[in-house]
Amino acid sequence: MPIDLDNVRPKMEKALEFLRGEISSIRTGRATPALIENIICSVYGGTQKLKVIELGTLSSFDPQTIAIQPFDLSIISEIKKGIEMANVGLNPIIDGQIIRVAVPALSTERRQEYVKLLKKHLENVRVMIRQVRHEKMAEIKTAFETKEIGEDERFNLEKELQKITDEFIEKIDQMGEKKEAELLSV
Secondary structure (H helix, E strand, C coil): CCCCCCCHHHHHHHHHHHHHHHHHCCCCCCCCHHHCCCCEEEECCCCEEEEHHHHEEEEEEECCEEEEEECCHHHHHHHHHHHHHCCCCCEEEEECCEEEEECCCCCHHHHHHHHHHHHHHHHHHHHHHHHHHHHHHHHHHHHHHCCCCCHHHHHHHHHHHHHHHHHHHHHHHHHHHHHHHHHHCC
């Protein structure tokens, strides 16, 4: 059974997708629907728990405001309460048939906290990428020890695997640099 590296990229791609989700929810001082879309609200008298994105249409009203247009107007106050209860530092206001959420500017200390959080997320995903590499390296080593592959093939597979790993680590670093620049720009 020859060793192939075809399943390595999809696994690493999943780790990158996870990272995209994690860093999109970190505030940059700019109003984006990603800040509130995953907040869980208890609606219909507490019988259901749904994410904000499932309860209405989200849009950026301007750089400082997010607007939520509920699908069902009878739960507008429950959505407002859910956002308040999430304790994310946002204050929703009901304005007729929509909910406006003003996103306050971030203080310098808060920006630094978010940069630390970002770096933690980046490192966690780097570890995930390295774990995928480690598992494949073990597979290559086992194949070599059982004489399924020769020394040249082992060397070439390990080299290619490291190249793929480096490529994904580079993508993580680029995503981190871009988000850090967003966080630190006022």
